Amino acid sequence: MRCARSLVRIQSLRALTAAAGGTVQPAATRKAPHARSLIAHEPCGQALRSLHTACVLLKNRPVATDYQEKSEREGEAAKSLVTYDDLFERAALEAKTKATFNQVLDVFIKRDIRRRGHVEFIYAALRKMPEFGVERDLEVYNKLLDVFPKEIFVPRNYIQRMFNHYPRQQECGVQVLEQMENYGIMPNVQTKVLLVQIFGEKSHPVRKYQRLLYWFPRFKHANPFPVPHQLPQDPVDLARFSLSRIANDLDARVTVYQLPYTDVCETGEEVTQPYVVGIQSPDQRHLLAKHNPSRPVFVEGPFPLWLRKTCVYYYVLRADPLPPEEKVEEPVDPERCFYYPLQLELDLERDLGDDDSFDVDEVDEGPVFAMCMAGRGDQATLAKWISGLQETNPILGRTATVFRLESGVRELQSAAEPEPEARPGEEEEELQSRGVKQ
Amino acid sequence: MSPFCRSLTRRGRLLTLPPLFCPLLRGKKTFYGEYRRPGQPRDNTPPWKKIRFDFAKGVEGIQKHFGLLKDEIVQRFEGPEGRPLHEHLLEQTRVMWEFRGQESLHQWVVSTDREIGGRSEAYVKLGRNNTTCLLYGTLCSTPPRDGETRYSGYCTLRSKQPLASFDRKKHYDWSSFNTLHLRVRGDGRPWMINIAAETYFSHQQDDIYNYFLYTRGGPYWQDVKIPFSKFFLSSRGRIQDEQYCLWLDKVNTIGFTLGDKADGPFQLEIDFIALCNDRAHTEEFAYELYKRNPEV
Numbered sequence: 053m054r055c056a057r058s059l060v061r062i063q064s065l066r067a068l069t070a071a072a073g074g075t076v077q078p079a080a081t082r083k084a085p086h087a088r089s090l091i092a093h094e095p096c097g098q099a100l101r102s103l104h105t106a107c108v109l110l111k112n113r114p115v116a117t118d119y120q121e122k123s124e125r126e127g128e129a130a131k132s133l134v135t136y137d138d139l140f141e142r143a144a145l146e147a148k149t150k151a152t153f154n155q156v157l158d159v160f161i162k163r164d165i166r167r168r169g170h171v172e173f174i175y176a177a178l179r180k181m182p183e184f185g186v187e188r189d190l191e192v193y194n195k196l197l198d199v200f201p202k203e204i205f206v207p208r209n210y211i212q213r214m215f216n217h218y219p220r221q222q223e224c225g226v227q228v229l230e231q232m233e234n235y236g237i238m239p240n241v242q243t244k245v246l247l248v249q250i251f252g253e254k255s256h257p258v259r260k261y262q263r264l265l266y267w268f269p270r271f272k273h274a275n276p277f278p279v280p281h282q283l284p285q286d287p288v289d290l291a292r293f294s295l296s297r298i299a300n301d302l303d304a305r306v307t308v309y310q311l312p313y314t315d316v317c318e319t320g321e322e323v324t325q326p327y328v329v330g331i332q333s334p335d336q337r338h339l340l341a342k343h344n345p346s347r348p349v350f351v352e353g354p355f356p357l358w359l360r361k362t363c364v365y366y367y368v369l370r371a372d373p374l375p376p377e378e379k380v381e382e383p384v385d386p387e388r389c390f391y392y393p394l395q396l397e398l399d400l401e402r403d404l405g406d407d408d409s410f411d412v413d414e415v416d417e418g419p420v421f422a423m424c425m426a427g428r429g430d431q432a433t434l435a436k437w438i439s440g441l442q443e444t445n446p447i448l449g450r451t452a453t454v455f456r457l458e459s460g461v462r463e464l465q466s467a468a469e470p471e472p473e474a475r476p477g478e479e480e481e482e483l484q485s486r487g488v489k490q
Numbered sequence: 491m492s493p494f495c496r497s498l499t500r501r502g503r504l505l506t507l508p509p510l511f512c513p514l515l516r517g518k519k520t521f522y523g524e525y526r527r528p529g530q531p532r533d534n535t536p537p538w539k540k541i542r543f544d545f546a547k548g549v550e551g552i553q554k555h556f557g558l559l560k561d562e563i564v565q566r567f568e569g570p571e572g573r574p575l576h577e578h579l580l581e582q583t584r585v586m587w588e589f590r591g592q593e594s595l596h597q598w599v600v601s602t603d604r605e606i607g608g609r610s611e612a613y614v615k616l617g618r619n620n621t622t623c624l625l626y627g628t629l630c631s632t633p634p635r636d637g638e639t640r641y642s643g644y645c646t647l648r649s650k651q652p653l654a655s656f657d658r659k660k661h662y663d664w665s666s667f668n669t670l671h672l673r674v675r676g677d678g679r680p681w682m683i684n685i686a687a688e689t690y691f692s693h694q695q696d697d698i699y700n701y702f703l704y705t706r707g708g709p710y711w712q713d714v715k716i717p718f719s720k721f722f723l724s725s726r727g728r729i730q731d732e733q734y735c736l737w738l739d740k741v742n743t744i745g746f747t748l749g750d751k752a753d754g755p756f757q758l759e760i761d762f763i764a765l766c767n768d769r770a771h772t773e774e775f776a777y778e779l780y781k782r783n784p785e786v
Contacts, residue, residue, distance in 0.1 A: 254783070267729060270777070275680065275704045297678075298708025357707040358678040361752040368709050405580040410671070412585055412762045415621055420709045 136160075136169070136176035144183070150192065153177075153184040157195050167201045171224045174199055178231050187235050188281075190243075197228060197246045206252035213254070225250065225257035229264060238268050279359045287312065291329040291425035294357055294364050298423065304333035309440035312427055326427025328437045332444070340421040340445050343371060344378070348452040349421065351438065354429050367434060367457075369422040369441070421445075431455045527607055528638040558655035584667065586744075587649065588762040589616060589623040597650050602627070603642045607634030612645035617759050626757040629748060645756070648684070648745035661688050661740035664718075667765035672714045675759040676705025682747040685721060688740035696725045699736045703746065711761060719773045731782070735775035 139160065143152040160173055177196055186192040205221050207213040216222065225247065232239060239261055247257050277297060284290050292306050309328040317323055343349065353367030384394045424437045434455060442448045526532065565572035587597070595614055602610040612627035631643025652660040670683070681703040689697055699721035706712050718738060723730045744763065748756055 263729070263731065266780075271702070274702055277678075277704055277706050279678075294707075298706060298710070300706060300708065300710055300712075355709070356677050356755060356757075358752060358754070358756070363752075363754055366708075370709070404576075405582055407580075408582050408766065410583050410585055410762065410764050410766075412588055412764070413621065415711070415761055416619060423709070 136173040137180070139173075140176060140180045140184075144180075148184045150184065150186050150189060153181075153186050153192060154195060157199060161199060167199060170199050170201070171220055174224050174228065178228060181231070187231070188237060190232075190237055190240060193228060193232055193237065193239070194242050194246060197225070197243065197250065200225065200246075200250040202249045205250055205255075207255075213252075217252075217255070222251060222256045225255075226260050229257060229260045233264055236268075239264055281360070283359055283362060287427060288327050288329055290359075290364065291327065294359060295329060295331040295366065295423055295425060297359075298357060298366065299331050299333060301333040301335065303335075304331050306331050307440065309424075309437055326433050328424060328426045328433060328440070330422055330424035330437050330441065332422040332441070336419075336421050337445060339419045341447055343419075343421070343447060343451065345447060345450040347371060348454045349448070351434050351453060351455045351457070353457060364425060365429065366423055366425045367429070367437075368420055369424075369438070370420045371418045373416050373418040429457060431457065525605060527634075528636040555655045555657075562655060581666070583671070583764060583766040585762050585764040586662070587760075589621060589760070591620060592616065595623065598623070599648050599650060600625070600646070601648070602645045603630075606639055606642060607636060608632070608642040608644075610643060610645050612647070614647060621761070623760045624757060625746070625760070626755070628753075628755050629750075630753050631749075631751045632753075643751060643753070644747055644749035646684075646745055646747045647758075649743045651742045659688070659742075661742060664738040664741055664765055667738070667767050668718055668771055669766050669768040670716045670718060671764045671766045672703070672716070673711055673761035673764075674703070674705060674714060675709075675711050675761075676703075676707060677757050678705055678707030679748060679750050679752065679756055679758075680704050681758060682749070683716065683721075684743075684745040684747055685718075685736060685741060686743045686745070687737055688742055694725075698724055698745075700724050705758070715766070715768065717768065717771050717773065717776075719771070720776050722777055733775070733777040733779060 139156050140153075143156045146152055157177070160170075161167070174196060177199075181187040181192070200221065205218040207217040229239070244258070244261055247255070247261055251257050284293060288308060288311065292308075295306055296304065307330050309330055310325060312327040313325050315323045315325070340349075349369055349371050351367055351369055354365035355368065356363050357366055386394070388394060422441055424434070426433045426437065434457070438448060438453055561572070569575040570578045587594075589595070595616065598614060600612050600614045602608065602612045604610065609630040609632060610628060611630075612625060614623060614625050616622065617624040625645075625647050627645055629643055629645060631641075633639050633642040652662065654660040672683075683701050683703050685699045686697070687699065689695060701716055701721045703714060703716070718736050721736045723733050723736075746758065746760075748758070
């Protein structure tokens with residue numbers, strides 16, 4: 053670090069001698085043309101100066117450049133209150149990508165060796181990050197932390213260490229880490245090196261970093277139903293993923309009843325066919341085979357399913373719960389499994405306190421026979437699903453199917469009251485008849 | 491709260507006051523600050539104006555409290571907590587909350603970020619067959635435009651603190667169990683379970699033990715077992731550096747919070763909340779502590 057500082061000092065001296073010679077070279081020529089468009093104020097002939105340079109050196113600067121620079125800065129400040137948003141907005145005109153974001157950071161870093169106003173700049177950058185789509189990019193966060201000048205905010209004696217040394221800068225550093233935390237990004241060693249260089253060993257940002265490193269790995273795999281950050285783009289793949297998630301059965305088989313396609317018919321109209329993807333497990337098929345065909349089955353939906361921030365809708369084929377007089381306890385077939393008994397009625401020596409069951413009534417609900425997701429939630433699309441299901445479940449051909457569809461989102465199992473108009477044998481579609489929220 | 495009461499609570503003596511004073515002193519947690527929104531004027535109405543002096547209310551209160559008192563005295567003769575002793579000694583599971591009828595919803599409080607100026611909505615009602623509790627609503631994570639609040643977007647269902655006669659605090663004693671057992675049906679969103687235990691000092695009053703409740707979504711019910719050793723300590727929404735395990739002998743409330751920043755409708759259906767004793771689980775606390783300033 054010390055040698056770096058002396059290097060910078062030598063460089064500044066050289067530039068100063070050049071300025072004293074009266075040849076103020078136009079600095080803009082050294083820059084790339086796109087960079088010129090980004091910068092309003094160019095450090096014209098300004099010497100690269102270390103922070104610890106004596107004031108005497110300052111006085112040697114040519115007056116004209118100083119004045120010009122000052123007026124430019126004032127003009128910039130007058131334009132907008134938040135000066136650094138401006139930088140980003142100008143970059144955003146070009147393209148909102150990681151490259152332009154990094155460019156803005158580079159421009160700020162090169163503009164002023166003292167990094168004047170870096171706290172405001174970092175806050176502005178944090179606000180703009182989601183806009184540029186870099187809010188989940190660790191490299192960009194590290195680069196953003198790199199904007200802080202190094203070594204200056206490190207406390208040097210115990211009094212500084214005791215009190216909150218450079219509180220605004222530390223808060224800003226914590227804020228960067230907090231945004232990383234909110235987006236679930238794990239900092240790496242480079243972040244730590246930067247933070248230690250900037251704020252010192254035991255500063256608030258380093259503590260925050262330690263907290264992140266403690267808690268993130270603990271909860272990384274806490275979710276038993278993980279959802280990837282990047283959901284599949286193809287709707288059929290997305291439907292496959294979400295259906296196998298909600299089916300909760302590894303034996304369940306996903307069937308694609310119809311792939312999405314667009315066709316142009318003879319009249320020139322475009323006909324788009326939505327996708328229909330269904331899932332059914334062997335247990336569900338078994339249940340459906342035992343279903344009494346005189347009772348109707350219902351296609352209900354759409355029900356929401358959230359996968360991180362996206363919401364998908366699914367439909368359910370189900371029946372009403374059986375009335376208590378029709379319930380039959382099926383004995384387990386002893387030949388279903390030869391390796392171990394499926395039912396044991398041994399009077400083992402159970403202690404009095406070995407009862408681990410819960411004293412609650414079972415929620416009485418109708419059985420679920422199949423689930424599907426479709427590109428369009430109308431009756432015609434779902435009828436394709438039912439007709440596809442009939443190939444494996446012939447009983448559906450003899451059973452009346454009632455469509456209870458709603459355009460809005462509804463709660464599961466809101467059909468508490470039996471519907472008088474739902475007569476078997478007639479298909480009907482209810483639209484917005486019952487809202488979710490009364 | 492009058493300054494007299496405030497000075498009492500400051501010195502931490504409220505806990506040792508004779509129980510009959512408590513209804514006078516404890517209003518709706520008015521001392522040390524309910525959340526006051528930025529820019530909202532301070533409520534300067536004197537406390538006696540907030541008390542409803544009403545004869546009907548008095549009669550009602552006497553009926554309720556003396557009824558509770560009678561129950562308490564009679565229950566002593568039955569056994570601990572009004573149950574026979576052999577039941578109390580042998581129980582391995584206990585169903586704490588189940589939902590039967592409308593009055594079971596009175597034990598719960600729903601709140602959203604509306605209190606801080608947000609725009610989420612949440613309602614609670616009985617589900618199908620009146621045997622489940624359905625929490626539904628819309629989440630909206632736009633922060634209020636008051637210049638100070640940075641994050642918003644939460645919905646919470648929280649149980650009320652149990653109260654004995656004359657509004658004395660009562661606590662749940664769960665120390666013979668080690669696992670929380672829930673049967674829920676959600677829509678795929680992650681929730682957070684909050685357990686608040688009784689604390690001694692007033693600066694601990696926001697201490698809450700949390701863990702996550704991940705829902706699968708779909709039409710099937712989901713049994714969730716969470717050991718109490720997994721709950722971590724947080725206060726005012728921040729995980730604390732110093733972690734201690736949850737003491738189960740004085741549990742006040744349990745809550746469910748949604749705040750996953752995904753704007754849109756949500757629903758959570760709860761069948762029951764129970765406790766059980768998982769004998770295979772021997773962990774005492776899942777989060778180890780490290781030295782804050784290690785000597786290298």
